[in-house]
Amino acid sequence: MTTLQLQNITKRYKSQAVLDDLTLDVADGETLVLFGPSGAGKTVLLRLIAGVIEPDAGKIVIGGEDMTEVDAEHRGIGMAFQNFALFPHMNAFDNIASPLEANRSSAAGIREGVEKVAKLLKIDHVLSHRPKALSNGQKQRTALARALAGSPPVLLLDDPLRNVDAKLRFEMRLELPRLLAKQGATVIYVTQDYKEAMALGDRIAVMSQGRIRQIGTPEDIYNTPADIDIARLFGDPTINLLTVIPKKDASGVYVELSNVRVPLPSMPESVVGKECVLGLRPETIVFTEPSAQGAIPVTVEAETPLNEKTVTLLLTARGREILLSRPAGTPGPSSGPAAIAVNGAAAFLFDKESGARIATPATTTNRNGEAA
Numbered sequence: 099m100t101t102l103q104l105q106n107i108t109k110r111y112k113s114q115a116v117l118d119d120l121t122l123d124v125a126d127g128e129t130l131v132l133f134g135p136s137g138a139g140k141t142v143l144l145r146l147i148a149g150v151i152e153p154d155a156g157k158i159v160i161g162g163e164d165m166t167e168v169d170a171e172h173r174g175i176g177m178a179f180q181n182f183a184l185f186p187h188m189n190a191f192d193n194i195a196s197p198l199e200a201n202r203s204s205a206a207g208i209r210e211g212v213e214k215v216a217k218l219l220k221i222d223h224v225l226s227h228r229p230k231a232l233s234n235g236q237k238q239r240t241a242l243a244r245a246l247a248g249s250p251p252v253l254l255l256d257d258p259l260r261n262v263d264a265k266l267r268f269e270m271r272l273e274l275p276r277l278l279a280k281q282g283a284t285v286i287y288v289t290q291d292y293k294e295a296m297a298l299g300d301r302i303a304v305m306s307q308g309r310i311r312q313i314g315t316p317e318d319i320y321n322t323p324a325d326i327d328i329a330r331l332f333g334d335p336t337i338n339l340l341t342v343i344p345k346k347d348a349s350g351v352y353v354e355l356s357n358v359r360v361p362l363p364s365m366p367e368s369v370v371g372k373e374c375v376l377g378l379r380p381e382t383i384v385f386t387e388p389s390a391q392g393a394i395p396v397t398v399e400a401e402t403p404l405n406e407k408t409v410t411l412l413l414t415a416r417g418r419e420i421l422l423s424r425p426a427g428t429p430g431p432s433s434g435p436a437a438i439a440v441n442g443a444a445a446f447l448f449d450k451e452s453g454a455r456i457a458t459p460a461t462t463t464n465r466n467g468e469a470a
């Protein structure tokens with residue numbers, strides 16, 4: 099059982115707390131993604147777990163044992179960090195083999211182990227190259243292969259696909275979860291790419307300014323973001339955000355968009371009369387007939403393809419911009435007047451002042467992303 103527990107970790111540089119009383123539990127065999135903007139403290143957190151730096155306060159418990167004071171080499175951790183840290187005088191094969199040699203595996207076992215992981219990461223053709231003859235993407239995958247080769251119980255991966263080109267990254271996003279699951283390791287995986295976070299994480303911890311803002315499964319984070327910032331970080335195209343003041347009549351809470359009533363069936367009455375921000379995911383908005391009930395008139399300004407989607411920029415009568423996305427190839431107007439239908443049941447409301455999402459009875463979650 100290799101669980102990982104971080105208890106009330108604080109790390110300061112000068113007087114600035116780059117990690118601020120941070121507590122985190124990672125289950126045995128779980129892949130936890132640390133996701134957040136540059137400077138959030140993700141790398142510092144990994145370095146603390148690895149034992150390269152020490153916390154100013156707090157405890158690091160690995161497999162039930164307090165490791166806070168234990169040297170890096172005795173923590174049973176494999177790492178692939180951003181700066182590669184490959185041995186320059188060794189070729190890729192020997193670099194990847196180094197943890198297997200430290201484990202005293204047989205020569206045949208080492209060859210088999212290296213070749214297997216190299217093939218998976220598509221670097222089997224450059225195993226005889228030294229680091230200086232590898233591209234940045236190949237160096238990064240060599241470092242990742244080395245971290246995986248030793249099958250450590252805990253793996254720390256700091257943005258391992260950052261330098262990998264888009265096509266390979268897409269493939270790796272599909273391959274890596276299977277590979278990590280097969281290894282059975284407890285993994286902490288840092289990325290700034292929300293799609294990678296959603297594809298790889300059993301859970302995602304969203305970090306900013308040295309704190310965890312929300313932790314939950316990818317679905318939790320997407321469907322019940324804790325605040326506006328998190329809602330904005332997950333989703334492409336970005337969520338639509340419109341300032342509104344909810345009202346109420348006999349049939350319930352609603353908002354008006356271009357004087358058209360959009361019911362918000364799951365919202366509490368406490369929002370009525372309060373300035374809020376309505377969050378509409380672009381994929382929850384659809385084109386409809388102008389004469390349909392609840393149709394909102396818009397003007398189609400522009401249309402762009404985005405991977406497997408078509409994204410349309412719309413303007414409401416009041417000049418508010420709305421993005422609509424639909425599967426590529428499905429029909430829809432590409433210019434001129436049109437009408438949309440908005441699904442109020444799928445909308446979010448955020449407090450205008452604090453940015454916090456206003457909880458609905460059906461989606462109330464606690465800090466761990468579990469139903470409260």
Ligand SMILES: Nc1ncnc2c1ncn2[C@@H]1O[C@H](COP(=O)(O)OP(=O)(O)OP(=O)(O)O)[C@@H](O)[C@H]1O
Nearest residue numbers: 111112116134135136137138139140141142143290
């Ligand atoms: N050795 C250090 N001395 C002083 N400040 C540091 C040191 N290491 C990190 N920091 C600061 O700690 C904060 C968090 O840095 P960290 O590298 O963990 O961010 P990150 O979330 O990993 O960002 P990125 O995604 O860009 O790597 C930053 O403000 C950084 O400047």
